[in-house]
Amino acid sequence: MITGELKSRVDRIWNTMWSGGISNPLSVIEQLTYLLFIKRLDELHTLRERKAARLGGAIEDPVFSEAQDRLRWSRFKDFSPEEMFETVRDEVFPFIKALGTGNGDEEGTTYSHHMKDAMFMMPTPRVLASVVDQLDGIDMTDADTKGDLYEYMLGKIASAGQNGQFRTPRHIIQLMVDMTAPTPNDRICDPACGTAGFLVAASEYLRQHHADAIYRDEASRRRFNESTFHGYDFDSTMLRIGSMNMLLHGVENPDIRYRDSLAQADETDAEKYSLILANPPFAGSLDYESTAKDLLQIVKTKKTELLFMALFLRLLQIGGRAAVIVPDGVLFGSSTAHKSLRKMLVEDQKLDAVISMPSGVFKPYAGVSTAILVFTKTNSGGTEHVWFYKMEADGYSLDDKRNPQPDKTDLPDLVARWNDRAAEADRKRTDQSFLVPKAEIAANDYDLSVNRYKVVEYEAVEYDPPAVILARLKELDEEIARGRSELEELLSK
CATH class of the missing domain: 3.40.50.150 (Vaccinia Virus protein VP39)
Known part of the structure; x- marks a missing residue:
């Protein structure tokens, strides 16, 4: 769980979008999902750039072409608010929506498929620039940090009192996962996956208890990332949020689809x-x-x-x-x-x-x-x-x-x-x-x-005999009468 400074930063990002006019918590999550996806694409491209530089060759399966260099997070984050807003709205969003039609590595994933329906809802250049700047200030190179950050944001859906039906309490999910104890050979399904909380918890259980098996070789890694987790939902927003939740928890290409x-x-x-x-x-x-x-x-x-x-x-x-x-x-x-x-x-x-x-x-x-x-x-x-x-x-x-x-x-x-x-x-x-x-x-x-x-045991309760109770009541009546007489005497003076 995230605490301290990181939690405060997320709260500030949330408040920035809320005060900017995005009042539906589900819409806040959705817009942040898009930005995190764009940031993720730039991270993937950067990794491939570094690999190419080490090997002295061309970039293998680049996410961005040379002509699309300005669409990278690391580039447009330094633009002026107005230029950033226009670039993201008119170029970056059409770019991520078109990714699902390509044939590259990242282009074929479940995330890019669901991003085809993405809608840009950032209200003003100022709000977008502030959110980008704040997200950029969070170090998300660690998979656990990215996952915890997203889980915290999802938790705010329930705390806001809206759309909570999409979210099962995390500790209840964890209980059910612990009881079923997933193995690397399992094919795991949630036919009403929502934000993919069950699939995320199952993936964390497998990494914690079976890391050697799921990362033993390329075939095992591919099976974990592409064949282990399956989720259905008929809400396209939930599909996008659930897919990103899995990505930020380290599952690269789960089978999450509309149904x-x-x-x-x-x-x-x-x-x-x-x-x-x-x-x-x-x-x-x-x-x-x-x-x-x-x-x-x-x-x-x-x-x-x-x-x-x-x-x-x-x-x-x-x-x-x-x-x-x-x-x-x-x-x-x-x-x-x-x-x-x-x-x-x-x-x-x-x-x-x-x-x-x-x-x-x-x-x-x-x-x-x-x-x-x-x-x-x-x-x-x-x-x-x-x-x-x-x-x-x-x-x-x-x-x-x-x-x-x-x-x-x-x-x-x-x-x-x-x-x-x-x-x-x-x-x-x-x-x-x-x-x-x-x-x-x-x-x-x-x-x-x-x-x-279940049998309920009732403790036997012993009561005083009726005569004793009546005597006690008589004493109370007499005490009340004496008090009333004293009060009347005081008032008459």
């Missing part, structure tokens, strides 16, 4: 992924006409939360695993579709865990109660026991302010118990976590709400 996951059936993606991490939007109901028919064959419903579960099952390979966030209604809904989906998870697949989260986790923009489902696709059953955990605290206050409370968190305990589930067999139903056998879940109509199985 309405519930409305488009792409058979090439069926049983393609070994790990799904997701918190899809739950908008309520869809029309049958707009819903992929293969999903309706899995579960006949208009409810988006159930259709996404059907989508996860279709996308996963046999043996693939998933950790996904669902609204509580999925756990205990009484409709035929709800029951059939839960039965499918318990009987036909391997349901590993149900983690109940407090309703304040997604505040300030949503107070809905949610849970994390962890399961493995087998198509042949395998559920023997389901692990339940009732999360009471996540390290933040559960009100709209969501202030940090590091001393109040269940997450370390949750991960530790998840990693030692064999020891959970002896836990009582009064504990925070416990195992429930499949037969009991089936007998309860496949209800997966933790409160169905």
Whole structure:
């Protein structure tokens, strides 16, 4: 996480754009995304220049031609505000929008593809010059610094109270990644990727735990950068922001593309992924006409939360695993579709865990109660026991302010118990976590709400006999009467 001077600089950049008239926090992020992309292109070109100088040859796959030299960040940053504004608006933006039509190395990436729809919204030359100057003053040669900077800016979307639905709290994402423990052999997918938070966290986990494997040779590096991470979204702004988020976290060319996951059936993606991490939007109901028919064959419903579960099952390979966030209604809904989906998870697949989260986790923009489902696709059953955990605290206050409370968190305990589930067999139903056998879940109509199985202990409270209580009340009445008499006597003097 960034702190101190760097955090202050980002705040100043944000305030500069805000005071300049860009009031939508999503637009602020989008414009900064474009500028960071332009800066990134200049960095790539500079690296190739240095390599050519060392080898004494021509620049290999230059990003900018000699005629386009003035479009480089390192050049236009020294222009006057008016000249910089005209250059960026009339030349640089058309340049980055045209990159996707080229055949070079950087030109073929997912970032340049999504940049084709970029719109220049900087209001004045003064604002652009100030932002460029401030961004240029931040040393972003370190990948961690670039990633942390972008994560901090994304966090300001939620703190601004707008468009927060695009962002799952980072510590919840990290929890789900830690529980699924991605490996270098995984193909990871988020069918509703938004800002790509799950994919970013998975990439950081792989670098932290499997750096030797993912960077062992050129083939391994290419697989990590191009074949490991896959994300869909139907919001072009989110695609651009998510792509840049991945780039700044060191993933060069992930597969992030436009798709309405519930409305488009792409058979090439069926049983393609070994790990799904997701918190899809739950908008309520869809029309049958707009819903992929293969999903309706899995579960006949208009409810988006159930259709996404059907989508996860279709996308996963046999043996693939998933950790996904669902609204509580999925756990205990009484409709035929709800029951059939839960039965499918318990009987036909391997349901590993149900983690109940407090309703304040997604505040300030949503107070809905949610849970994390962890399961493995087998198509042949395998559920023997389901692990339940009732999360009471996540390290933040559960009100709209969501202030940090590091001393109040269940997450370390949750991960530790998840990693030692064999020891959970002896836990009582009064504990925070416990195992429930499949037969009991089936007998309860496949209800997966933790409160169905958790036992609450009530402490016996002993009260005084009624005669004693009445005597005490009589004494209080007498005391009140004496006080009133004393007050009346004082007032009469």
